[in-house]
Amino acid sequence: xxxxxxxxxxxxxxxxxxxxxxxxxxxxxxxxxxxxxxxxxxxxxxxxxxxxxxxxxxxxxxxxxxxxxxxxxxxxxxxxxxxxxxxxxxxxxxxxxxxxxxxxxxxxxxxxxxxx
Amino acid sequence: xxxxxxxxxxxxxxxxxxxxxxxxxxxxxxxxxxxxxxxxxxxxxxxxxxxxxxxxxxxxxxxxxxxxxxxxxxxxxxxxxxxxxxxxxxxxxxxxxxxxxxxxxxxxx
Numbered sequence: 001x002x003x004x005x006x007x008x009x010x011x012x013x014x015x016x017x018x019x020x021x022x023x024x025x026x027x028x029x030x031x032x033x034x035x036x037x038x039x040x041x042x043x044x045x046x047x048x049x050x051x052x053x054x055x056x057x058x059x060x061x062x063x064x065x066x067x068x069x070x071x072x073x074x075x076x077x078x079x080x081x082x083x084x085x086x087x088x089x090x091x092x093x094x095x096x097x098x099x100x101x102x103x104x105x106x107x108x109x110x111x112x113x114x115x116x
Numbered sequence: 117x118x119x120x121x122x123x124x125x126x127x128x129x130x131x132x133x134x135x136x137x138x139x140x141x142x143x144x145x146x147x148x149x150x151x152x153x154x155x156x157x158x159x160x161x162x163x164x165x166x167x168x169x170x171x172x173x174x175x176x177x178x179x180x181x182x183x184x185x186x187x188x189x190x191x192x193x194x195x196x197x198x199x200x201x202x203x204x205x206x207x208x209x210x211x212x213x214x215x216x217x218x219x220x221x222x223x224x225x
Contacts, residue, residue: 004159031211040125042205042215043160050211058212090159096210101167103148103210107159 003027006091006108012116013078013085021076021111023091031096032074033105036060037088046089049074050096078113086115128222135193137219139206144187146208151180151191154203154218163191163204198223 004025013019025032031050035043035058045058049068063082068074074093078085089111096103129135141149147168152160166173166180166189173180179192189206203218 006159033213035215040217042217043207044215045212048211056211092159100210101148102165103213104150104162104165105213106162107152109159110157 004091004093004106004108006089006111008111009109011111011113013113014116016080018077018079019085019113021078021089021091021113023074023076023108024072025074025093025106026072027093027106028071029093029095029106030071031094031103032068033092033094034058034064034066034074034076035090035092037090037110043090046076085113088112125217126220126222128224129196131196131198131223131225133196135191135196135200135221135223137191137193137204137206137221139189139191139216141187141189141206141208143208144184146187148210149180149182149189149206149208150213151178151189152205152207152215153200154205156202160205193221196221196223198225 007022033048034046037043044060046064047066049055065077091108092105094103094105150165151163154160164175164180166182177194181190201223203220205215205218207213207215
């Protein structure tokens with residue numbers, strides 16, 4: 001069953017705590033992405049990675065960190081520096097690595113993060 | 117900065133009617149556009165995409181129209197069904213894809 005798996009589905013963060021959201025894909029995609037979605041709004045790009053051990057900041061990277069040690073995995077850490085972390089977090093992957101005519105991103109089911 | 121926006125936050129249609137969802141973009145250099153459907157509590161699903169060298173592209177019951185002169189994109193859904201009820205997003209770009217705020221489509225039986 002191919003796809004993108006995000007875990008956990010729900011996550012609660014205490015004040016001053018770092019939390020890590022998991023994203024795994026078995027689509028053999030090179031590129032992976034993290035987005036944040038706030039109620040009634042579109043998706044905003046946090047980080048993306050086109051290749052293992054390399055990643056770039058998106059529009060709202062402050063307070064977040066990522067790693068890409070394996071092609072299949074792109075975990076996102078929400079650090080204590082992110083003062084308003086409550087949101088729906090979406091991970092995506094795509095075949096695109098540059099020079100392609102398309103960049104269809106396939107999304108996971110999301111993780112809903114709340115602050116206690 | 118550049119933005120992608122939608123004309124209406126909500127759209128209500130009768131089952132069986134055609135739906136048109138509109139989107140405006142501001143980056144005249146935009147080369148790639150895509151529509152996603154998002155059901156409540158789920159991740160977005162790809163519907164259809166279009167490159168800037170095309171004006172129209174058709175899929176199964178869906179058509180995307182691109183007007184580069186006025187920087188406008190639309191998604192047409194034929195014979196709208198209850199299962200089409202969702203939030204629809206337009207997006208533009210490649211690796212730094214930018215999404216609009218979404219239009220919530222409600223289909224009345």
